[in-house]
Amino acid sequence: MHGAPYWQTTPYTIPIGIGSLLFVVLAASLFRRRTERRLVPGATLGALLLVASGLWMGTYALELSVTDFSTKVLLNQLGYVGMAPLPLLWFAYVTRHAGVKLNSRAAWVALGSVPVAVVALVVTNPWHGLIWTDLWVDADHGYAVLVNEHGVAFDGFIAYAYALILLGCGVLGRTLLRADGIYRKQTLALLGGGLVPAVGGVVCVAGLSPVPGLDLPVLAFSVTSAAVAWSVFHHRLFTLVPVAWESAVESMHDAALVLDGDGRVIDVNPAGERFLSLPLSDAYGQSVARVLPTELVDALGGVPTAGSEAEATLTTEDGERALLVETTPLGDESDMSGSLVLVRDVTERVERERRLERQNERLDEFASVVSHDLRNPLTVARGYLELAAETGDAEYFERIENAHDRMETIIEDLLTLARQGETLTNVTPVALRTVAQEAWDGTVVGDATLDVRVDRTIAADRGRLRQLLENLFRNAVEHGSDGGSLTVVVAGVDGGFTVEDDGSGISEAERADVFERGYTTHENGTGFGLPIVKTVADAHGWSVELTESDAGGARFEFTGVETEPEPANAEQSTND
Secondary structure, eight states, X not given: OOSSOOBOOOTTHHHHHHHHHHHHHHHHHHHHOHHHHHHSTTHHHHHHHHHHHHHHHHHHHHHHHBOOHHHHHHHHHHHHHHHTTHHHHHHHHHHHHHTOOOOOHHHHHHHHHHHHHHHHHHHTHHHHOSSEEXXXXXXXXXXXXXXXXXXXXXXXXXXXXXXXXXXXXXXXXXXXXXXXXXXXXXHHHHHHHHHHHHHHHHHHHTTOOSSTTOOHHHHHHHHHHHHHHXXXXXXXXXXXXXXXXXXXXXXXXXXXXXXXXXXXXXXXXGGGGGGOSSOHHHHTTSBHHHHSOHHHHHHHTSSOOSOEEEEEEEEETTEEEEEEEEEEEESOGGGOOEEEEEEEEOHHHHHHHHHHHHHHHHHXXXXXXXXXXXXXXXXXXXXXXXXXXXXXXXXXXXXXXXXXXXXXXXXXXXXXXXXXXTOOSOXXXXXXXXXXXXXXXXXXXXXEEEEEEOOOEEEEEHHHHHHHHHHHHHXXXXXXXXXXXXXXXXXXXXXXXXXXXXXXXXXXXTTTTTXXXXXXXXXXXXXXXXXXXXXXXXXXXXXXXXXXXXXXXXXXXXXXXXXXOOOTTOOSOOOO
């Protein structure tokens, strides 16, 4: 069959031609996307791999379509330009995909010299016959197929190709064992893309092909091309998910999600899975609005189109959490390939900031009281000191002492708020009866009596609990006795305890203000006693409510307290 070429049809031409076209189109698309080639390791290698595959398949499809012998030989030679570098390109891309580094330049030069030598031997084969020793056309199956009688150099190339293929499959197999999500699916696509043609090559070289001379690896590549095309569009092969994802992002404590340009989930690290409303396997390819809580979607602004940073509050099993949602474009904002979303739990930072704000408020109050409230008794003391110096009257010294006592009380209350604030140093089981008695003994009570009607153990910071009780007792004696006798009762209630008295009480109109720092209705009051009570209760996580006692005095009820039940033989009261 020499002379002018004639066209023919075969059962294999169309699938091989379609596969070639798919590879060329995908390669052209990837070459145009400069952003992804810059961001994704091995993307250029992937594009070259597609080009080589497409060239090999395209030339073979044309070779099958013509009947002229010389044209078939020319296309066969041209096909080696795509086939010869293919094993090396596949192996190079696989190692990049798996994150395996081969830093020996000499090794790569040696491996790369083989395809160059093969192409050179193909061109010069008529002089030495090392690639093929004979060529002829077989037409026994109704169409003309070029048959090659391969030479020793071709056998050497096959050994080289299968060595790279087996090494690459080993690398992918190891990667597959530790990969998950979209990365696992990409790895499976590459493994299949290498094994299917390899099996076809073994059948062909072993002489088991049903059609002599038919290039089964090329035919197998038509199946591979469909699998690769599917993986490109659904698993983003050669595109968005970087190789470094597994080593760098998978181990992060912060949640990380990769989204494509349409806001679809491409990958999620383990820390991010807790935010998904769907199982991870079902979340791939879904819109971010379908798989994330509304609070996070709102923080993202729907589908991210640029870099941003926003805060969100999310209620979880661990309570209310403050989250920082950061979006980083993958690529230029004018040509975004997708985005990386990081979700950081900043609850502790927010709480620290709030504590710092409260400490600053206390410092402001400290400065205000030092400049104002301390100045009043100091002025009084200085005035009485001048009078005492002029008259020698001992009555003035007593008033100076009272002014000093007033300043000492103010200073102690201020130091309590400024130094300790809302910090607990040592929460342990403490006996409420014992601490109440200690607090009472440390308070100037005058004509007052303590009645303890509770005998239980609570979880508290002993020193801070004593401060709380001392301030309650002092408040009752100073503001509720009106110069008469007074009884203060400490009793138990469900989930807590109460402190109440039978004094003049606190009017309902004032109850909302008494816990405000600096608020007082007594001319000698500092306005810090009950705020200290509130601060200590808050630090323990207790709730405090001010009401009226049965006797008409003030009643402070503390709930949310970790308590143990009272023993059956508990004493009913302790009087002093």
